[in-house]
Amino acid sequence: MSAIELPGAAGTIVSPRAGGVIPPRASASGPPQLPRIGRWNDNELILILEDRRESWIVYPPRSAYEFVRRPSRDTAIVELHSWMPLVEPQQHPVRPSDGCMLHGIECAARDAIQAAVDTGFDPFR
Ligand SMILES: [Zn+2]
Numbered sequence: 001m002s003a004i005e006l007p008g009a010a011g012t013i014v015s016p017r018a019g020g021v022i023p024p025r026a027s028a029s030g031p032p033q034l035p036r037i038g039r040w041n042d043n044e045l046i047l048i049l050e051d052r053r054e055s056w057i058v059y060p061p062r063s064a065y066e067f068v069r070r071p072s073r074d075t076a077i078v079e080l081h082s083w084m085p086l087v088e089p090q091q092h093p094v095r096p097s098d099g100c101m102l103h104g105i106e107c108a109a110r111d112a113i114q115a116a117v118d119t120g121f122d123p124f125r
Pocket residue numbers: 092093100101102103104107108109
């Protein structure tokens with residue numbers, strides 16, 4: 001029986017190549033970037049996703065905005081704003097039990113709701 005040598009064990013010296021510049025690793029393979037909060041109040045939560053070049057606005061049922069039309073009292077409206085020119089914002093009605101009423105559970109609005117919850121925002125109150 002021979003001992004197994006582990007790569008990278010103590011004593012291994014890795015020297016950078018002369019003149020070589022190693023770019024900082026992109027986080028593409030890491031966990032998804034957390035959205036930045038643009039606004040946080042009782043009427044709306046604005047989440048900004050720089051890497052996806054979009055923003056989400058969550059209008060909870062308690063929102064006092066009259067322009068938000070919701071199909072039922074417990075429905076949150078998630079509005080997806082792409083930063084692409086000429087793309088209309090999309091509204092997704094989301095209920096706590098059913099997910100998006102237009103697209104079901106597999107909808108980007110679900111990510112927005114989850115991100116909202118992660119910030120401490122209650123999207124269904
Ligand atoms: Zn949807």
